[in-house]
Amino acid sequence: MLCALASLVFAAIAGLSNYSSRMNLARACEGTVARVRDTLFDHIQHLPYAWHNSHQTGDIIQRCTQDVDLIRNFVSDQMMECVRTVLLIVVSLALMFAMNVELSLIVTCFVPVMIASSLIFFVITGKKFQAADESEGRLTSLVQENLTGVRVVRAFGRERYEIDRFNEKNEEFTNLWVKLGKVMGINWGLGDLFAGVQVLVIIVAGIFFVERGDLTEGEFLAFTAYNSMLVWPSRNLGRLLAELSKTSISATRLFDILDAKEEENCPDPQRPSMEGDIVFDHVNFGYNQSEGGVLHDVSFTIKAGSTFGVLGATGSGKSTLMYLLDRLYELPRENGSITIGGVDIRDMDLSYLRKNIGIVLQEPFLFSKSFRESIADGAARADLETVRHYARLAVIDDAIENFAQGYETPIGERGVTISGGQKQRVAIARMLMQDTPIKVFDDSLSAVDMETDQKIRRSIRKNVHGTTILIAHRITTLMNADQILVLDHGRVSQLGTHQELIQQDGIYKRIYDMQSAGHADGLDL
Numbered sequence: 001m002l003c004a005l006a007s008l009v010f011a012a013i014a015g016l017s018n019y020s021s022r023m024n025l026a027r028a029c030e031g032t033v034a035r036v037r038d039t040l041f042d043h044i045q046h047l048p049y050a051w052h053n054s055h056q057t058g059d060i061i062q063r064c065t066q067d068v069d070l071i072r073n074f075v076s077d078q079m080m081e082c083v084r085t086v087l088l089i090v091v092s093l094a095l096m097f098a099m100n101v102e103l104s105l106i107v108t109c110f111v112p113v114m115i116a117s118s119l120i121f122f123v124i125t126g127k128k129f130q131a132a133d134e135s136e137g138r139l140t141s142l143v144q145e146n147l148t149g150v151r152v153v154r155a156f157g158r159e160r161y162e163i164d165r166f167n168e169k170n171e172e173f174t175n176l177w178v179k180l181g182k183v184m185g186i187n188w189g190l191g192d193l194f195a196g197v198q199v200l201v202i203i204v205a206g207i208f209f210v211e212r213g214d215l216t217e218g219e220f221l222a223f224t225a226y227n228s229m230l231v232w233p234s235r236n237l238g239r240l241l242a243e244l245s246k247t248s249i250s251a252t253r254l255f256d257i258l259d260a261k262e263e264e265n266c267p268d269p270q271r272p273s274m275e276g277d278i279v280f281d282h283v284n285f286g287y288n289q290s291e292g293g294v295l296h297d298v299s300f301t302i303k304a305g306s307t308f309g310v311l312g313a314t315g316s317g318k319s320t321l322m323y324l325l326d327r328l329y330e331l332p333r334e335n336g337s338i339t340i341g342g343v344d345i346r347d348m349d350l351s352y353l354r355k356n357i358g359i360v361l362q363e364p365f366l367f368s369k370s371f372r373e374s375i376a377d378g379a380a381r382a383d384l385e386t387v388r389h390y391a392r393l394a395v396i397d398d399a400i401e402n403f404a405q406g407y408e409t410p411i412g413e414r415g416v417t418i419s420g421g422q423k424q425r426v427a428i429a430r431m432l433m434q435d436t437p438i439k440v441f442d443d444s445l446s447a448v449d450m451e452t453d454q455k456i457r458r459s460i461r462k463n464v465h466g467t468t469i470l471i472a473h474r475i476t477t478l479m480n481a482d483q484i485l486v487l488d489h490g491r492v493s494q495l496g497t498h499q500e501l502i503q504q505d506g507i508y509k510r511i512y513d514m515q516s517a518g519h520a521d522g523l524d525l
Contacts, residue, residue: 029076033068040064040254046262049328050287058141059134063257066136067250074247082240085233092229099223100215106205107227110198111234114191118238121187126245128183132176133249139169148414184242191238195231202227263327269349274356274437276341278302278325278467283336285324294320295490297336302483304341307461307468309478311508312487318471320490322440326357340438358436360444364427366415371400372407374415375429387433393463394429395455396422420447428456437466445477453477475512484508 044060089111096104146153146162153162206223209215215223279301286293295317302308312318323329324338327350331338338345345353366374375391376382384407391397391407399422403409415423424447431439445453457477460468470478478484479498486494486501486508494506501508 033072047260048263051260056141058144059137062137062140063253067253070250071247078243085236088233092226095226114194114234117190118241122241122245124183125242126249128180129246130249132180135173135176139173142169187238191235195235265350266347270347271349271352272341272343275304277304279339281337300485306482309481309484310471316487317490322442356436357438358431358434359440360427360431362443362446364423368413370408370410374426377430390429390433393432393459394425396425440469442471475515
């Protein structure tokens with residue numbers, strides 16, 4: 001009775017100990033994984049814009065989710081297994097050597113072979129898994145791209161084409177995982193084969209030692225029991241190394257992100273007034289050497305508080321000017337300078353600079369929020385009346401009120417439930433609400449009709465102060481600007497007022513004549 005009670009107590013203690021150890025391990029593991037995800041996301045937020053342009057979104061998502069989960073699973077499930085495996089190998093070998101050295105030496109002859117085999121497959125598995133993991137990243141990117149552009153897919157009837165693309169990537173991914181499965185199957189099969197041969201050799205050698213009198217039958221049975229303790233961890237070692245190989249590849253992919261250099265401030269960043277003149281001085285810039293330069297010896301001045309227009313053909317470098325002004329791309333010091341109020345923007349605090357420059361892009365990104373939340377995004381004041389004030393400036397208030405839920409209407413992911421012109425006007429209202437001293441409109445009125453375009457420009461000119469930069473293809477959008485810059489293949493072609501430029505025989509006059517003729521014919525060019 002006492003023995004049964006003692007067994008029950010020991011079983012309860014063992015159960016509680018196991019529960020406690022698993023809970024502590026899970027808590028530590030999940031806490032570590034959460035910190036890894038936090039660190040990754042924080043680091044990604046501070047990586048240069050150029051880094052994001054050179055990496056697929058789906059692959060980044062794959063690394064931050066699937067690869068992190070793989071590491072978590074290894075730490076929570078396989079880490080203790082590794083410790084147990086090594087301990088069992090060491091303890092069983094020690095017991096076997098204590099019983100019979102000669103027979104133990106025979107056993108140890110198999111251990112290096114099994115370890116060498118495991119290490120070879122460790123390398124092979126790593127290469128196969130890396131290819132499979134990268135393929136999964138490309139597959140994830142394709143799905144993400146397809147869902148983002150679902151309206152284009154529907155509009156052009158590209159469903160069959162997209163399905164074929166997905167099937168091709170999915171087949172590639174499947175084949176790589178099948179190959180990985182074959183490699184791991186061979187690895188595990190060889191481990192079982194070596195283990196079986198080892199047991200057979202030990203039985204034959206053990207019988208010989210017993211007949212010779214060097215080992216008693218009882219010792220032989222004990223030795224085979226110790227050998228069984230060795231066989232399982234030796235077989236399991238190859239499997240653990242395969243999992244470790246996969247985990248190391250995932251860790252390498254994560255460190256590829258973590259090792260990427262973040263955007264940096266200069267040693268002593270300045271926070272000067274942002275209400276001075278903006279000066280581009282002999283700026284030369286190219287995104288990479290293979291493409292050549294985008295901007296060539298560009299120099300001009302934007303007077304503080306003025307409205308400055310930029311006109312040029314597609315690819316002439318208009319948007320690049322704004323990317324450089326906002327330091328989305330860094331201008332090398334030997335390639336000229338950009339100053340605001342006489343201070344080089346490279347010497348300014350990066351966060352301060354961007355908070356003082358408001359930009360509306362041609363294809364604005366809207367988060368999945370309501371109209372009110374989208375316009376007030378990041379603003380200090382977010383009450384409805386303030387939001388409506390800036391919506392009126394962007395000529396979007398009436399359109400929002402026509403929705404059943406008004407300003408509380410969800411606009412969907414990327415603003416898919418509203419038109420392109422409405423998205424642009426919501427983005428304009430959002431930027432105006434930030435009340436920055438420098439405002440940039442990068443072809444951000446292209447999706448609105450000319451009447452609305454005129455209303456927005458009139459509203460902004462009357463109610464908004466500071467330096468305004470307008471990038472556009474329409475002459476009507478730029479004609480009231482204080483100065484207009486014309487870019488041609490990355491070079492300054494013309495600079496002046498609307499009246500001055502239409503008197504010159506150049507690009508501006510040709511575009512003006514074309515658009516004027518188009519309007520006369522009833523076309524909106």
